[in-house]
Amino acid sequence: MSVILLRILVIIAVFTSFSANAQRQKKPVKQRIGSSIVDDSTKNVYGPQTTLWTTEKDLFENRPNYRVLDTAVNNYHRWTYVQRFNNFYKDLGPMGTALSSIFPQVPGISGAISGFTAYEPYYNSEEPHYFNTKSPYTRMYVVWGGNGRAMTRVEFSRNINPRWNVGFNYRPILVEKQIQRRRNGDYQTISHYYDFYTTYKSKNDRYALLFNYRRIRHRVNENGGVYNPSDTLKNYFDTNARPILVAAQSEEYRRNIHLSHQYQLAEPFQIYHIADFSIQSNAYSDLKVSDPNSLYDNIEVDADSVKDRTTFASMQQEVGIKGNAGKLFYSAHYRFRNYDYSNWYLDPYGNHIKGTENYLGGTMSLRFDSLSVISGSADYMLEGYYRLEGEIQTPWIEGSFKTSLSKPSLMQTIYRGSKDLWSNSFDKVNSTEAKGYLKWNSSDLQLWVGTTFTVFNNYIYFKQATPIDTTVSKQTVLPYQSSGTQSTFSPEVKASFRFFRNMFIRPQFVYTRMLANDQNVFQIPELFMNVQLAYENHLFKRHLQIQVGTDFHWKSSYQALGYDPAIQTFYVQRDGAKLVPAFPLVDVFFTGKMRRGRFFFKYHNLVQAITKVGYLPTPGYPGQGSIIDFGFDFLLFD
Secondary structure (H helix, E strand, C coil), rough: CCCHHHHHHHHHHHHHHHHHHHCCCCCCCCCCCEEEECHHHCCCCCCCCCCEEHHHHHHCCCCCCEECCCCCCCCCCCCHHHHCEEEEECCCCCCCCCCCCCCCCCCCCCCCCCCCCCCCHHHHCCCEEEEEEECCCEEEEEEECCCCCCEEEEEEEEECCCEEEEEEEEEEEEEEEECCCEEEEEECEEEEEEEEEEECCCCCCCCCEEEEEEEEEEEEEEEECCCCCCCCCHHCCCCCCCCCCEEEEEEEEEEEEEEEEEEEEHHHHHHHEEEEEEEEEEEEEEEEECCCHCCCCCCCCCCCEEEEEEEEEEEEEEEEEEECCCCCCEEEEEEEEEEEEEECHHHHHEEEEEEEEEEEEEEEECCCCCCEEEEEEEEEEEECCCCEEEEECCEEEEEEEEEEEEEECCHEEEEEECCCCCCCCCCCCEEEEEEEEEEEEEEEEEEEEEEEEEECCCCCCEEEECCCCCCCCCCEEEEECCCCCEEEEEEEEEEEEEECEEEEEEEEEEECCEEEEECCCCCCCCCEEEEEEEEEEEECCCCCCEEEEEEEEEECCCCCCCEEECEEEEEEEECCCCEEEEEEEEECCCEEECCEEEEEEEECCCCHHCCCCCCEEEEEECCCCEEEEEEEEEEECC
């Protein structure tokens, strides 16, 4: 079904592109100059320079900031989500599995959230761009990874007229099982994301509208890690290794309808309205006939099977004013938000938990020129929660500040599933993050030196504790709230150095020191590094642009967070758990660009091909083994 849908979308996009171009072209006009004939109409003037895109944030701040398409080859081979985030996330080995940030993060909002976040980056990092095209634009991006790993991106956009643009994106991920795959099509991850969007502006430019509809269904066959009775590292990578779970499946479904429009009453004054209607549904299922109850630490509802579903729905309306006064942009808003949290088995405790939140806030941004800006924002909930942000960017300094007082997630507060139960009265969570970098830029050297400082109070986390020896429950992984403080200090150095004209080395080093870590809540590697060594050049009279080199990633051994598939949550391992060993992850790649097409070849995890032993991104879960990946994309503009 997914292959058929993909083909249909490609045919529609290409047909629309050619059809629109045929309508746009006029009959060639031939002009005779002496004895020669000139046919200017056959020249193709449309391409990446005439297809411009921007973001909703730029449009909101009244600076369209339309950019040309990115057709660079640098880092084009980094197609997995872990590598796209520069290894600052970890997964469960195969592409498309649950993700967790290596370093602590300040919550994105201060209000109520569901609490299921393991698959959030596959959705939130894919917000649509908004285009202004001179001709229909189509992009096809395909990755054929080894062992049945594949990802496709179909992007289409066109202007109906100079003031109205429409487009869509379709992004499927299909990854076959990397452990005990039985046949072709035996998938571990099946994910389908798509969105439709449009932008419109009136003839007098006073009214502007932006609309999008986004949807994802992300399904993962959970394997629970590798069964390893001796817990020997080599056994995780044995060809006969077998998964702990064979019938368990997680599903993350999200849908959002988003509308943003504004009207300009005067040159420095606009009114605006933003509406969002969102649904997040999370499910987990398993069968006793395939995975016995002995694999779970507790039975809460059903001894024969597992079938859990939790849904979080919200409706948000924001109205406000905004405008520009010289180099200053300002906005002020009022927002209300209704939410509804429901769970199949919460009936004894109230099947639905509903609430309403009211916010006041605003933003200010002072832009001195195209490179220097100071901005800040505040969002205050009338119940006492808040989020504050500040940022500065100049050619020589860059910094940001975030602090929030946020609600505990609803899943952390109350949850009941086939194998889990808890009900808590957690306090507000306080989070602060401050970053700062000094920058140096020259023709051969770009250098960033800085640090990140974080402080958390009343932090809520999941922890694997000693089983509760009662007839009521024997759960081991439960949510806790720290009574102390967690604070980190992380100096960082990043650089890009060119030598021998076309050689580049790009190191990134992060050292993390725990200033406070009550209850051992944070588990972070002390040393973290990424290094790229590459040769970059244009060949064959600049017809071929290439980047050839190697990526190196390494972090010191640490007690990494474990993963509980039944609640799709990463947790602190019990005291005394083994460390995840350090491992040098080395990729070798070749990327190229010819005209409007790009391609790459990559050999992933070179070290495992030599040593036969790989890495563990998460305890019990072997990382992706040695494998060859190939990908390409091409662009159509007529």
